[in-house]
Amino acid sequence: MSEAENYLASVRESLVKRDPQQPEFLEAVDNFFHTITPVLDKHPEYIKANLIERLIEPERAFQFRVPWVDDRGQVQVNRGFRVQFNGAIGPYKGGLRFHPSVNLSIVKFLGFEQVFKNSLTGLPIGGGKGGSDFNPKGRSDGEVMRFCQSFMTELQRHIGPDIDVPAGDIGVGGREIGYLYGQYRRLRGYQAGVLTGKGLSYGGSLARTEATGFGLLYYTQALLASQDEQLSGKKIKVSGTGNVAIYAIQKAAKLGATVLTASDSNGFVYDPNGIDYKVVQQIKEVERGRIKDYADRVETAEYHEGSVWDFDVDYDIALPCATQNEIDGGRAARIAQNGAAVVNCGSNMPCTPEAVEIFHSQKVLLGPAKAANAGGVAVSALEMSQNDERLSWTFDEVDERLQVIMHDIFAESEKAAKEYGFGNDYLAGANIAGFKKIADAMLAQGVI
Structure with missing residues (x-):
């Protein structure tokens, strides 16, 4: 093994001894470690400073x-x-x-x-x-x-x-x-700046509610453009009916795509004519009801119990927006068999490591959560800026900045993936692009 591989193996062994009962955290660290070796090969100063062990331990x-x-x-x-x-x-x-x-x-x-x-x-x-x-x-x-x-x-x-x-x-x-x-x-x-996502009457930002869902579609738009494709005309499966899913459905429809599904923890609805985000919004945000109510209100929709990823239908793009590890290896294989060419993660870590491997082997392009769903925190930071300046920007101003940020995130991830030999592995690219900025800042600040 190389010096970098030995170093990472040693750090991981120490971490497992410290935190053996934290499977979600260990999975996140493993996903990161799988992509970072070539960066450490190129930057031995990160190893000398024991930067990775410092990075995986919370301050x-x-x-x-x-x-x-x-x-x-x-x-x-x-x-x-x-x-x-x-x-x-x-x-x-x-x-x-x-x-x-x-x-x-x-x-x-x-x-x-x-x-x-x-x-x-x-x-x-x-x-x-x-x-x-x-x-x-x-x-x-x-x-x-x-x-x-x-x-x-x-x-x-x-x-x-x-x-x-x-x-x-x-x-x-x-x-x-x-x-x-x-x-x-x-x-x-x-x-005002102590919390973000506030109401507009006490320091909140326009477009914050929509930001994660909108940003997910802007990222998807950028990824498709890199493949000489466009979003218009695509069929999309969405899981979830929370904030991210609702506004992803809204933006997808506005950009010319058809969203076929939406789900909650009990089951999902399928509508070949396209999910109406306003109906979902009324049921989930106003009435705090269940998604099965959608089928009672929309004639073309049908309700099924279970996971939306166990339902076979032809579609082009998967947007998991529910929870972590909702897509395992079996469901990943099924997504590929259904013809989906792109999976972009609206929820945090929705795909198991086995699912990620299957997507890579089947040439399904995967947009990782840390990149694809960054729109929410991006607009939260814009809300902080508005609070500091005692200003309120228009919806269009915030939305335009969000679109630029999401396209830049994809561009930086794509550039890093190619620079370090990962091709179209955007998970690796996002890990590397995000890591290098933090690593350089930590080195500059000494041992803290």
């Missing part, structure tokens, strides 16, 4: 108790987390996730991915992530408010506009951000 991680009172007057207790992973290029930036699956492993995996995603935007933001195992589904507004107030009472000790700027993620939408910001302001005073 700090917090776990805290979140007690709150439900509508019956019963005291409930959840766990809260915040991981400030790497701040070499700017304040920590990354969402808060409220979901029963949240644990330290998931928060570390998300924070690690966020470091590279934020670097790829070209904006001065480091990487972090947080959340709680609290489930907002089925809870009243009062219960969600009391939980958010308790959560922020502890979190506010560790965040600030120039330190750590959280945003929303799964389970944390406009309602939750409002309650979180209200408690922060109550305790610390008005600081």
